[in-house]
Amino acid sequence: MEIITIDTPSLGDRSYLVHDGRVAFAVDPQRDIDRVLALLEDRGVRLSHVFETHIHNDYVTGGLALARLTGAAYHVNADDPVGFERTPISDGDVVEVGSMRVRALATPGHTFTHLSYAATADGATPVVFTGGSLLYGSTGRPDLLGPEHTEDLAHAQHASARRLAEELPDDTRIMPTHGFGSFCSATPTSGDSSTIGREKQVNPALTVDEESYVESLIAGLDVYPAYYAHMAPANLAGPSEPDLTLPDRADAAELRRRIDAGEWVVDLRTRTAFAAGHVAGTLNFGIDGGFATYLGWLLPWGTPLTLLGETVEQVAEAQRELVRIGVDRLEAAATGNVREWAFGGELRSFETACFADLAQVRHHRPVVVLDVRRRSEWDEGHLDDAVHIPLHELLDRMDEIPDGEVWVHCKSGYRAGIAASLLDAAGRRVVSINDDFAAAA
Template identity: 75%
Template sequence: MPEFVPIDTPTLGDRSYVVHDGQVAFVVDPQRDIDRVLTVLEDRGVRLTDVFETHIHNDYVTGGLALARLTGAAYHVNAADKVSFERNPIEPGQAVEVGSMRVRAVATPGHTFTHLAYVLEVPGETPAVFTGGSLLFGSTGRPDLLGPSHTSELVHAQYASAHRLAAELPDDTRVFPTHGFGSFCSATQSEAASSTIGREKRANPVLTQPEQEYVDALLGGLDAYPAYYVHMGPANAAGPREPDLAPPRRADAAEVRRRIEAGEWVVDLRNRTAFAAGYVAGTLNFGLDGNFATYLGWLIPWGTPLTVLGATAGDVATAQRELVRIGIDRIEAAATGSPREWTDGELRSHPTAAFADLAQVRHHRPVTVLDVRRDQEWAEGHIEGSVHVPLHELLDRMGEVPEGEVWVHCASGYRASIAASLLAAAGRRVVPIDDDYDRAAPAGLAVVTAEPAAR
């Protein structure tokens, strides 16, 4: 039986897969930092012969072409995809022999028009299917990433594709999706760590609900997705090169100041507690302890020069790796150490609080409560009297935040810290709430909840 080696990228919510029979291997949907794949191949002592893409990805830059060129492997991309590089075009129904294994392409449109799933066959068995952004654990890939004019057609295609897989494959076939582990490419999220076709037949709405019910529920639950997605498809169709992960050059305090004054982005990678306690004026807090690349890529005006500040060189290297995955290939400069080493002036700080603190403060003085969660989160419930500006819209809607003291919250604190740093850099007085939103009502804050759906 082949060995399946998943390579997780939890910050983007994706998995790549290395599969081998002890001699040769294939890879499905590799991320940009292909050194992780090469390490697996070396550890197993196997030779890579084939790389398969399920689709032209919308949420990350692929490492497939660079991996294939480096190893001499065949690079399989749907023949219908318009790309500007040489590849091994593959069509639905076509099979590729990989050692003792056979990989068969199946048309599964829905996430994109040309999406493919890959069924793994070995003598007498069908042990796995690699579903990309088609059939996910308890969900499916979202059908709206190619624009609203295509969404209706794609969501119905997604339904048909899931049913095609369920009808063609044995119940014990293991399902290996690329998306669905926190990726915004997934329509909904699941806590499942593994699944089979049989389990999805019993639990996945796309396989248990009538088509229109599934369509209405999926489309009604879709929310915003990161702005940088618009750049991923073109980058992948153009053929991304291998990333340069050499350390960026060092910046001293004077350079950090010059870059901030020039309107460039200088990002502090420390966690939100450390940032609030002391930071360089004008810096922005995107901590490595959260979905760093997702939110940085979502908010930064594309092409803006970027400098990062980290406690260690390892933190800078981690940030760099995360960023190349979404096509931010160049960090202009970096500094390590402590905030006092990053400035030739005074450090700034701001307090943090819990929802219980907010409840007490509102009894004594007026403050603005800014909710930076997404629209769907707000609709499900929010603090009475709060102002709602989703984090990804804050830069464009800063003028809508009332003057005076602003208490910022999200669902747990990570996005609130980002928002607070953006506001602080604009000269606003901020208090980020570092607390779980579920504690707002028990703290005594009036919460407006959504009306239950009519039956």
């Protein structure tokens, strides 16, 4: 039994393809199913089953499209009110996949209908695909279905973790979907692999009493991206296979028309390249960072979107990232040199700096220091006299930023670059601090 991990680091998630040399099954496949199809061809195996652990809140699934394309059975919890034909599966059901056996285990907590899948094969170490239930040193967050359900789901999450620990051998390998940077993780995870035995030693769900676990879990919950609200409805309706055909090419005049019409024209270059020269009114979400997470978080849903990239490959990568969160339509794209994108040839720019520069400038003139980190980060420590507006709230709170030159920072520089581009597009004089917050002291 070979288990192939399919990483999606930009969303902090993993999918899995498992085969016995002849037949395969997939667990929680992402929207861009060509990655799974390529692996099937490479291994020379046939996909017979696709399993969903839950109706995902952080990405659009590729499960339905993959099952339809390959003829595989698509297993979704029988209690999920989906709008498509599926092969219903419930707690205790066992599915034979070639020489492998897959048993469904009800593990509510991340959602009410969450399932985990324990897989075994002769001579192979047992494995359990835990989705958003038991993670490495943590568990999935229980608040994505609304605050009225959070406490009930937190208690259920504790019970589900205990069930897995009691019913599965200690050497069972744990294969979660979330927990690698995903906002679906309730608290930070630890390690890159684990077993039931290890989790019994380190996971709070298995080492502390239920009430202490629930209290700590709820207290540690932080904000999550706004686009999550659109993911579950899309997954319940049944997402189609994405179209990754590149959008039409736009010239400088068209880009200017789109910007003036209030559309979003997003520059994919690094934050330092953007600061050095960019088209007025464009916004910077570099493909080198949490591109899809932050663009999906800030972009008003349904706003027309155009991408600017140095290469066709850069635009294609961004498009792939976007279809994973349900942004299927791009109005246009442009590639090449930044001067080719500027109608009239004029570019805007702003300075980048480090915290040492900020320390020096504050001795000479007053500046506004804007901290765009999340509330939990601010509470851990912040600069005196800084204005705190988390990045995801910035568009709605621009008028709260005092007049004057704005020096904006985050933890490492990526979010500061986004914020600086938003401020620059709004006509503010801005300096982006491209530095690690550890240097702030």
